Amino acid sequence: MKICVMGTGYVGLVAGTCFAENGSDVICVDVNKDKIDGLNRGQIPIYEPGLTDLVTRNTREGRLAFTTDGPAAIRKSDIIFLAIGTPSSVDGSADLSMFLKAAEVIADNLNGYKIIVNKSTVPVGTAAKVEKLVKGRTKQDFDVVSNPEFLKEGTAIDDFLKPDRVVIGTAKESVYKTMAQLYAPFVRQGNPIIWMSNVSAEITKYAANSFLATKISFINEIANLCELAxxxxxxxxxxxxxxxxxxxxxxxxxxxxxxxxxxxxxxxxxxxxxxxxxxxxxxxxxxxxxxxxxxxxxxxxxxxxxxxxxxxxxxxxxxxxxxxxxxxxxxxxxxxxxxxxxxxxxxxxxxxxxxxxxxxxxxxxxxxxxxxxxxxxxxxxxxxxxxxxxxxxxxxxxxxxxxxxxxxxxxxxxxxxxxxxxxxxxxxxxxxxxxxxxxxxxxx
Ligand SMILES: NC(=O)c1ccc[n+]([C@@H]2O[C@H](COP(=O)([O-])OP(=O)(O)OC[C@H]3O[C@@H](n4cnc5c(N)ncnc54)[C@H](O)[C@@H]3O)[C@@H](O)[C@H]2O)c1
Known part of the structure; x- marks a missing residue:
C-alpha cells in the first residue's frame, strides 16, 4: 500500500518508519524544512531507541522517503495519515488549527479515492469535522478513519510494531477491512484490531490517557499520605x-x-x-x-x-x-x-x-x-x-x-x-x- 504521513514528529516518524518496515511504501511529509533536510541527510530529529537503524534501513531500501511537498505525496498515496500536533489552546481544548490546515492540503490534492486517517489525538467530532471540510473542497470520493495512536515515547518502535491493540473508527466495513489489512503484520501475535465508530475511537484515546493520568495522581496522593502517616x-x-x-x-x-x-x-x-x-x-x-x-x-x-x-x-x-x-x-x-x-x-x-x-x-x-x-x-x-x-x-x-x-x-x-x-x-x-x-x- 502507498502511504503518506502528514507530520513527521514523534508519532508520524515512528508510524511512517514502522509501516515501511512492514512493507508499505511511505512518504513522510513535514512543513519543517530543516527537519526534512536533516532526515534526508540521515539525521534523526528525536531521540527514540531503535529509530535510527530502522529509518536508515528503510530509506536505503527505498520504502521510506521524506519531503516537504505534501501535494505530490498525497497524489501518489492510497492512505493518508494525519499525525500533526494538537496542543492545548488557552482554554484547555485541543488546538486543531495545524491539523485542519493539513486536512485542507489533503482535500485540495485528492486525485482519486483515498482514505484519510486521523492518527493525531483529536476530540470527539473531529472525524465529522474533517469529512465536512474535505467534502467542501473536493468532488473526489474519500473516507475518514479515526485511528488513535497509543505508542509511548521511549518504547515507541516496539509499541508500534507490536501494539496491545489497534483501534479503527469507521462506519464502513470495506474501509475497516483495508485498515485491518494494513495493520495485519503488526498483530500477528493475536492482539486485537478493534472496530468501532469514529466517535468511540476518538473518546477511547482520551479515556485511555485520562485513566493512566488518574492512576499516577492516585498513587501520588497515597504516597503523600504514607509520608505523613x-x-x-x-x-x-x-x-x-x-x-x-x-x-x-x-x-x-x-x-x-x-x-x-x-x-x-x-x-x-x-x-x-x-x-x-x-x-x-x-x-x-x-x-x-x-x-x-x-x-x-x-x-x-x-x-x-x-x-x-x-x-x-x-x-x-x-x-x-x-x-x-x-x-x-x-x-x-x-x-x-x-x-x-x-x-x-x-x-x-x-x-x-x-x-x-x-x-x-x-x-x-x-x-x-x-x-x-x-x-x-x-x-x-x-x-x-x-x-x-x-x-x-x-x-x-x-x-x-x-x-x-x-x-x-x-x-x-x-x-x-x-x-x-x-x-x-x-x-x-x-x-x-x-x-x-x-x-x-x-x-x-
Ligand atoms: N508523542 C506521543 O507520545 C504521542 C503518542 C500518541 C499520540 N500522540 C498524538 O499524535 C499527534 C502528534 O504528536 P507528536 O508528538 O508526533 O507531535 P510533534 O509536534 O512531534 O510532530 C508534529 C509534526 O507535524 C508537523 N506539521 C505541522 N503542521 C503540518 C502540516 N500542515 N503539514 C505537515 N506537517 C505539519 C510539525 O512540523 C511537526 O514536525 C498529537 O495529536 C499527539 O497528541 C502523540
Missing amino acids: GADIESVRKGITTDVRIGKHFLYRGAGYGGSCFPKDVKALLKTGQEHGLKLEIIEAAEDVNERQKSVLFHKIDRHFDRDLKGRTIAVWGLSFKPNTDDMREAPSVVIIEKLCKAGARIHAYDPVAVKEARHHIPKDLPVTYFENMYEAIKGADALAVVTEWNEFRNPDFARVKSLLKHPVVFDGRNVYSPERMQELGFTYQAIGRQVGGPDRRSR
Whole structure:
C-alpha cells in the first residue's frame, strides 16, 4: 500500500518508519524544512531507541522517503495519515488549527479515492469535522478513519510494531477491512484490531490517557499520605498491585506526570465534558493533584534548607519528562527548576539526551548551567535532586557522588534509591512517600 504521513514528529516518524518496515511504501511529509533536510541527510530529529537503524534501513531500501511537498505525496498515496500536533489552546481544548490546515492540503490534492486517517489525538467530532471540510473542497470520493495512536515515547518502535491493540473508527466495513489489512503484520501475535465508530475511537484515546493520568495522581496522593502517616509507599504499592484487579503497571509515585500527551489530553477531555454539560470530577481531581505533585520535591528541598535557598546550588539529574526520550514538553523538571531559581538557587543540570531540548523549555534568564557529565554537574552543589529515573542514575558511584557534593544531601523524586543504603552511605536522603529508617526496612 502507498502511504503518506502528514507530520513527521514523534508519532508520524515512528508510524511512517514502522509501516515501511512492514512493507508499505511511505512518504513522510513535514512543513519543517530543516527537519526534512536533516532526515534526508540521515539525521534523526528525536531521540527514540531503535529509530535510527530502522529509518536508515528503510530509506536505503527505498520504502521510506521524506519531503516537504505534501501535494505530490498525497497524489501518489492510497492512505493518508494525519499525525500533526494538537496542543492545548488557552482554554484547555485541543488546538486543531495545524491539523485542519493539513486536512485542507489533503482535500485540495485528492486525485482519486483515498482514505484519510486521523492518527493525531483529536476530540470527539473531529472525524465529522474533517469529512465536512474535505467534502467542501473536493468532488473526489474519500473516507475518514479515526485511528488513535497509543505508542509511548521511549518504547515507541516496539509499541508500534507490536501494539496491545489497534483501534479503527469507521462506519464502513470495506474501509475497516483495508485498515485491518494494513495493520495485519503488526498483530500477528493475536492482539486485537478493534472496530468501532469514529466517535468511540476518538473518546477511547482520551479515556485511555485520562485513566493512566488518574492512576499516577492516585498513587501520588497515597504516597503523600504514607509520608505523613509514617508508612512506606513502596510497601503499599506492592501490597495493592498484587491484586489482579488493580494490576502492577503504571502505579509509580513521583514528581507528577508530564509529557506531550497526558497534560493536554486530560485538559481536552475536561473541556469536551464541559461542552456536553458534564463535569468529569475524577479527571479534574487527577489534574489538580498532579499540579500540586510537581511542587512536592521543591518543597522538600526548600524545607531542608530552612526556606533559604539564596546562594545554594542544586544539581538536577534528569530533565526529560521520562527516561529514554528527549521530550521536554510539560516536564516536571521545568516547574521544579523554575521554583528553585525563584527561591534564589542556582541549578547544575544534567540529562543523558535532553539538554538540547531543555535549553528551549527552561527560560534562558534563569541561572541554570548545563553539564555533559552527571558527576561534573554535582561538583560543589549543596544537594542533588533526581527528577527523571534514567537507568544511569540507578547505581552511581556513591563514594564519588558524596565526595563531589558540598553536602551529602539527595532528594529522590523517583524513589530510585534504597533509603537504608543511602543512610548507610552517609547521605541525608529524602524520597517520595518513604521513611528513612522507618518500620518497613525489612521489606525493602
Ligand atoms: N508523542 C506521543 O507520545 C504521542 C503518542 C500518541 C499520540 N500522540 C498524538 O499524535 C499527534 C502528534 O504528536 P507528536 O508528538 O508526533 O507531535 P510533534 O509536534 O512531534 O510532530 C508534529 C509534526 O507535524 C508537523 N506539521 C505541522 N503542521 C503540518 C502540516 N500542515 N503539514 C505537515 N506537517 C505539519 C510539525 O512540523 C511537526 O514536525 C498529537 O495529536 C499527539 O497528541 C502523540
